[in-house]
Amino acid sequence: MTGEHSAGGALRIRALRRKFGSFAALESLDLDVPAGEFVALLGPSGCGKSTALNLLAGLLEPTTGAISLDGRRIDRLPPEKRGIGMVFQNYALFPHLTVADNIAFGLRMRGCPKPERVERVRRALDLVRLRAQADRYPRQLSGGQQQRVAIARAVVVEPRLVLMDEPLSNLDASLRLDLRTEIRSLHQQLGLTTIYVTHDQVEALSLADRLVVLRDGAVQQVGTPAEVYERPANAFVAAFVGYRNSVPGKLTAGVVDAGPVALRIDDPGSGLPEQGSVVAMIRPEDLLITRESGGGTGNELSIDVRVCEYQGRTFAVEGTGPGGHLLHGRSDQPFRPGERAVAVVAPDRIRTFPAPAEAAPAIDRALLVGQEPS
Missing domain, CATH: 3.40.50.300 (P-loop containing nucleotide triphosphate hydrolases)
Structure with a gap:
């Protein structure tokens, strides 16, 4: 041996x-x-x-x-x-x-x-x-x-x-x-x-x-x-390896229009059409939660904090973003429930995938709205 x-x-x-x-x-x-x-x-x-x-x-x-x-x-x-x-x-x-x-x-x-x-x-x-x-x-x-x-x-x-x-x-x-x-x-x-x-x-x-x-x-x-970690093949793989945040929208010219918010992306993903229904996915560690604007260096979303957990060097923050989407991010400072905050993500840290079909299994749909499957 x-x-x-x-x-x-x-x-x-x-x-x-x-x-x-x-x-x-x-x-x-x-x-x-x-x-x-x-x-x-x-x-x-x-x-x-x-x-x-x-x-x-x-x-x-x-x-x-x-x-x-x-x-x-x-x-x-x-x-x-x-x-x-x-x-x-x-x-x-x-x-x-x-x-x-x-x-x-x-x-x-x-x-x-x-x-x-x-x-x-x-x-x-x-x-x-x-x-x-x-x-x-x-x-x-x-x-x-x-x-x-x-x-x-x-x-x-x-x-x-x-x-x-x-x-x-x-x-x-x-x-x-x-x-x-x-x-x-x-x-x-x-x-x-x-x-x-x-x-x-x-x-x-x-x-x-x-x-x-x-x-x-x-x-x-x-x-x-x-x-697999950096380039998941589809939305299911992405959700399974930690892309917990999912925002559905329409892709046009490098921008995902998600209704109340537009997300600029650097990499639309291989095999993805130039436009159409997509889901933008973000890891919690790439979504920075702050109290102030980041000065235009990334995409910014306003969120209402629901939960803030101390995790040693950082805080895990969960909040409700535009359109009612549940978002998970990281912060170096604590927040109170109900407090308004700003979530910032760089365009190169967003992965986009074709939106799942309506007949997709329930676990896919649950993962894609940032919630645990029932």
Whole structure:
């Protein structure tokens, strides 16, 4: 377990589809993952990411499509013959086995000789910094320690592919941050091809080499974290990766006419017509909330403050803007509820996308008006 696995684990997925009756949980997934790459499947609940992971693991059979690992077709093989390590959300440890025996379980099932098994378990324990806990049982460990045991169990068998199904979702915030760093460090040390499922955009952005954003079983965008963060492919992706403010309007000659306010934009977005119905989207961190005008250097909107939250170095401000739109921004000073303020955004920090069709799913419409979906 020293990075030698980077020579193997090239994953190829073609036209992978899974239906449950008439419902398509996953629609024609095509993806090439080079050996050693860390890919995150990102999206809200029900988007198809866990379905994709279970198809790779062999826990579900595809309706159509093919999965190959290092050039070998594996979608017709049982799970134990695919050369895959799996890390589950709920740890899935054997409560009657010690930490060392949990880690050794897969090696024992593969008939690994005892001297080699002992040595490989020792190295895995060192990797996840749990050698002192080798003789303890899962009930004697914290949640973070249990998940580290699960990760060690997955990598000790030296798989060509590691699958992780929301492994941090059951942990508190500080443990999530610590274990996220450990997972990235382990990946850098071992070079294992990894597919990681999450609904947490911060997790995905910090861990992955590439992101696959899914919605309703269909791929919305594939790209590096920087590409997805800075250049989301559509309004859904933008909303999911933090463009919380959305203002619908009509685009004409570089200006979005939103009724009571007009927003100048520098980049209308690739593939966007010169004019038509659009939605202008802005990250909260790019919307500066002040008490005075910015002097004409950016777009300015008058807002009525509803909530102001202290967040350490800055304040998070929520207010009602022109047209009744709910807006979220940042300020270096506190505001009182009901106070009038000025929201300023630079033209180059606005992204525009075609307005969603009327038949768009409710989650899209809710995200695009700056409110939580019901």
